[in-house]
Amino acid sequence: MKKKNGLRKYIPKPDRREVFTIILLITEIIIFSIVSPYFLSFNNLETVLRNSTDLAVVSIGMTMVMVLGGIDISIGSSLGVVAILVGWMLQAAIHPILVVFVAIISGVLIGTLNGLLVTKARIPAIIATLGTSNILRAMIFGMLGGRWLTGLPRVFGLFTKGHILGIPIPVFLLTIFYFSFWLFLTYTPVGRHIYAVGNSAEATKLSGVNTDRTMILAFALLGSLVGFSALIYVGRLASVEITVGIDLPMAAIAASVIGGTSVKGGKGSVIGTLAGVLFIAIMKNGIVLLGIPSLWERAVVGLLIIVSVLVDLVVGIRLEKKQREQLSKQRMQVSKYFVVERN
Amino acid sequence: MVNNFVRLLSNRVIFLVLLLIVVTIIMSIISPYFFDWGNFITMTRFGAVLVLVGLGQSLIILGGGAGIDLSVGSMISLSGVLFGIFVGLGINEWVAALMTVFFGGLLGSINGVTIALWNLPPLIGTLGTMYAYAALALVITNGVPLSGFSEGFSFLANGKVLGLPTQIILIVIPVFLILLFIMERTNFGRWIYLAGVNEEAAQFSGIQVKRVRFILYAISGILAGFSAVIFSSWFMASRPDVGNGMEMKAITVAVLGGIDIFGGVGNLVGTMLSVAIVTMIASGLQLANINTIWQLAVLGFILLGSIALNQLFVKNQLKL
Numbered sequence: 001m002k003k004k005n006g007l008r009k010y011i012p013k014p015d016r017r018e019v020f021t022i023i024l025l026i027t028e029i030i031i032f033s034i035v036s037p038y039f040l041s042f043n044n045l046e047t048v049l050r051n052s053t054d055l056a057v058v059s060i061g062m063t064m065v066m067v068l069g070g071i072d073i074s075i076g077s078s079l080g081v082v083a084i085l086v087g088w089m090l091q092a093a094i095h096p097i098l099v100v101f102v103a104i105i106s107g108v109l110i111g112t113l114n115g116l117l118v119t120k121a122r123i124p125a126i127i128a129t130l131g132t133s134n135i136l137r138a139m140i141f142g143m144l145g146g147r148w149l150t151g152l153p154r155v156f157g158l159f160t161k162g163h164i165l166g167i168p169i170p171v172f173l174l175t176i177f178y179f180s181f182w183l184f185l186t187y188t189p190v191g192r193h194i195y196a197v198g199n200s201a202e203a204t205k206l207s208g209v210n211t212d213r214t215m216i217l218a219f220a221l222l223g224s225l226v227g228f229s230a231l232i233y234v235g236r237l238a239s240v241e242i243t244v245g246i247d248l249p250m251a252a253i254a255a256s257v258i259g260g261t262s263v264k265g266g267k268g269s270v271i272g273t274l275a276g277v278l279f280i281a282i283m284k285n286g287i288v289l290l291g292i293p294s295l296w297e298r299a300v301v302g303l304l305i306i307v308s309v310l311v312d313l314v315v316g317i318r319l320e321k322k323q324r325e326q327l328s329k330q331r332m333q334v335s336k337y338f339v340v341e342r343n
Numbered sequence: 344m345v346n347n348f349v350r351l352l353s354n355r356v357i358f359l360v361l362l363l364i365v366v367t368i369i370m371s372i373i374s375p376y377f378f379d380w381g382n383f384i385t386m387t388r389f390g391a392v393l394v395l396v397g398l399g400q401s402l403i404i405l406g407g408g409a410g411i412d413l414s415v416g417s418m419i420s421l422s423g424v425l426f427g428i429f430v431g432l433g434i435n436e437w438v439a440a441l442m443t444v445f446f447g448g449l450l451g452s453i454n455g456v457t458i459a460l461w462n463l464p465p466l467i468g469t470l471g472t473m474y475a476y477a478a479l480a481l482v483i484t485n486g487v488p489l490s491g492f493s494e495g496f497s498f499l500a501n502g503k504v505l506g507l508p509t510q511i512i513l514i515v516i517p518v519f520l521i522l523l524f525i526m527e528r529t530n531f532g533r534w535i536y537l538a539g540v541n542e543e544a545a546q547f548s549g550i551q552v553k554r555v556r557f558i559l560y561a562i563s564g565i566l567a568g569f570s571a572v573i574f575s576s577w578f579m580a581s582r583p584d585v586g587n588g589m590e591m592k593a594i595t596v597a598v599l600g601g602i603d604i605f606g607g608v609g610n611l612v613g614t615m616l617s618v619a620i621v622t623m624i625a626s627g628l629q630l631a632n633i634n635t636i637w638q639l640a641v642l643g644f645i646l647l648g649s650i651a652l653n654q655l656f657v658k659n660q661l662k663l
Contacts, residue, residue, distance in 0.1 A: 071466075121651040124604045126411075128650075130594060134643030141636035250470060263409075263464045295481045302474025306457060309467050 016319075017260030017312055018272040024308065025279045032286040039289055046168050050160045050236065052281035053170045054079075054229040055251055056274065060181045061222030062252040063273040067185075068218050069198045069265025070118060070125035075226050075252060076245030077136035078110040082230035083240045084140065086156075087149040090234070096155050104227040110136070111223020115216035133249075141242065149240040156235025174274070177225075181270050194218055198265030254301060255280055258308045280304070355601030355609070355653075359616040362649070366620055370627030377627055384508060388500070388577075390622040391510045392419075392570045394615065396589055397596035398522055399563035401614045403465075404597055406559045407539030407606025408552075413469040414454060415567050415593050417476035419586030422447040423571035424480045427489025427581030436496040444568035450476060451564015455557035473590065480583040490580035500577035510573050518569065522562075523611050535559065539607030595646055596621055601653070620645070 032039045058075055065072050082103050089099045110132070117128035162169040185191035193214045196204040205211045234240065259276030261268025283304065284297050371377040396415045403410040422443050429439035450472070458468040504512045526532035537545040538552045545552050567586075574585045600617035602609035624645075625638050 117647065117651075121647075122654045123647065123650045127594075127598050127604055128647065130591060130598075131643040131647035131650075134591075134595070134639045134646070138636050138638075138640030138643070141634070141639075250474075253466075253470060254474075257467055257470075263466045293482065295478060295486070297478065298474045299478030299482065302471045302476075302478065304471075305467060305474065306463065306471035309463055310457070310461060313462060 021259050021272050021275040025275050028282055036289040048281050048285045049170045052277055053160055054232040056174055056277045057177055057225050057229045059252045059255045059273050059277050060270050061225040063256045063261050063268050063270055064218050065222050066256050066261045067198045067268045068194055072129045073249040074129040074133035076248035077133045079226050079230050080140040080244035081136050082106050082227050083234050083244055084143045086230055086234045087152050087240050090153050090155055103231050104224050107223040107227020108220050111220040115219030119212040119215050144242055152238045154238050156231045159232045160236045178270050178274050254305050355613050359613055363620050366623050374630040376630050386622050386626045387511050388508050390618050391515050392573055394515050394618050395566040395570045396593040397614050397618050399566040400593040401597040401602045402559050403563055404602045405539050406535050406556050410465050412563050413590045414473040416586035416589035417473045418450045418564055418567035419571045419589055420480040420583055421476040422568045423575050423581040423585055424484050424583050426575050430492055440572040443572050444565055447568020448561050448565040451561045455560035459553045459556035484583045488580040488582045492579055496576055497579055500573050514569055526611055536607055599646055599649055
């Protein structure tokens with residue numbers, strides 16, 4: 001057996017919360033496939049996946065920032081700004097690789113700005129990103145000038161509509177993204193620092209970690225993911241409208257939370273988040289397949305957020321109680337033993 | 344000298360009054376029509392709903408425990424829709440308005456139950472109800488506005504009493520004074536601050552923190568109910584999406600007004616001043632024919648700037 005090094009001791013096992021979300025997801029799939037025969041068809045599943053690729057990519061970053069104890073509600077607006085930039089560059093027929101580069105860089109810049117506001121100006125994340133969100137939203141209006149960008153060349157349509165060996169590209173995309181971020185968060189020191197900062201920023205700082213740099217890095221990474229999602233978004237819709245990304249922050253928060261990320265920081269994983277994203281996406285799809293008016297969609301998602309967190313809370317309290325009971329039982333036995341000895 | 348100035352500015356109310364004066368000067372330079380009585384009247388109309396939701400948000404944030412209410416906008420939409428339905432059933436508008444306010448309180452209480460009693464994180468609890476209420480409003484109306492209110496009802500949001508807009512005289516000022524009285528002169532107000540400053544200490548000194556927070560969420564709902572009635576009278580229709588985006592405005596106003604996002608610090612006068620600043624900017628830009636979209640950007644900059652400045656003062660105070 002290999003010797004355990006210092007880092008490995010802190011690698012978490014799959015959390016109860018992740019397992020819970022995955023079970024929810026499986027139950028959901030089973031129910032929908034019984035109710036609607038169309039649900040499990042390849043076409044339908046591909047549509048579900050295609051429509052949630054950008055959300056899935058952004059949610060990784062959101063989970064990371066929430067694990068840090070932060071939050072970012074500006075991602076919708078920043079996705080919009082980057083998407084418009086991408087649209088302009090596509091209209092100017094700039095080489096796609098350069099477009100990808102610019103998109104990711106501009107995403108990183110916005111993310112870094114948020115990170116600086118949170119760390120250097122010491123503004124609470126929710127307020128800082130609310131501010132940048134307002135500013136970026138105004139920029140979207142200014143850049144679009146009241147007109148939509150439509151009929152953009154489908155250069156990046158490949159990301160959502162392409163196939164390799166008959167398997168849709170989103171499958172590869174999500175596998176690569178989620179796996180690499182899972183590795184990053186679980187096995188690299190910086191990844192572990194993110195969890196440490198979320199659990200106790202002060203203790204982490206005292207143990208010699210540059211917490212500010214960790215935070216800025218997390219926001220910048222979220223920015224890069226947002227930049228990449230903007231490419232996916234433009235590729236999928238071939239247009240950018242004024243309300244671009246307006247639902248995105250809340251959807252990403254919902255996915256992370258359903259997947260077990262704690263709003264208080266320190267807890268959560270990208271695997272849970274992936275399950276959360278798929279859970280919401282499949283729920284939306286199932287609602288349509290069942291013939292329920294799509295207006296109900298958000299009501300169901302809203303209820304799910306509350307119920308999933310609530311169930312988790314209840315289960316958590318139960319488990320804690322059981323542990324405490326066991327502990328006190330052990331103590332009782334120990335004290336009995338001592339009493340017997342003395343007699 | 345410099346230190347004294349910093350100390351003066353670090354008093355939030357004084358800072359906001361100065362900011363208000365600066366904004367007024369800038370706006371009157373941009374637009375010559377700004378200093379017009381008629382314009383001031385219109386401005387207060389804009390501000391009415393913002394005051395109500397801003398106060399509700401301030402109370403919840405003050406109560407601590409990471410309190411926040413993302414569902415205000417959706418509560419406005421849903422109770423507005425209910426108002427439309429009540430009127431459609433032939434109930435008198437004013438009775439329906441009272442029922443709507445009560446219903447708003449009920450929606451807020453649901454938040455109170457999940458958050459204060461069941462310990463759900465506020466961000467999650469109200470995010471859930473934000474989705475749920477907004478969707479219900481759309482489902483009930485199928486997305487179509489309800490209308491058909493009698494002419495007399497428009498008096499509430501478009502009429503005047505004593506030369507001032509009705510909603511200001513009859514709703515906003517009384518609500519503000521009552522809440523201010525509660526916060527500054529009653530035990531309950533002190534409990535709110537204590538719960539926000541140190542939850543544990545409050546608990547140990549016999550304050551029912553859960554009950555206090557529950558009541559705060561209910562108050563936010565009641566204020567949303569009032570807002571819904573004002574909106575319905577203003578547009579003479581109940582639009583199912585009328586409250587969209589209201590939650591962000593409410594948070595912005597509360598935070599700009601000096602309410603500490605971690606609870607326990609700030610006062611309602613600050614919120615009122617920040618509403619005044621925000622509405623002045625809005626109407627000033629409108630008069631100057633600048634697209635209202637830029638309000639958002641200006642608001643964002645003011646928000647970031649004022650908080651950053653505030654943090655700087657706090658840091659300096661620690662050094663002094």
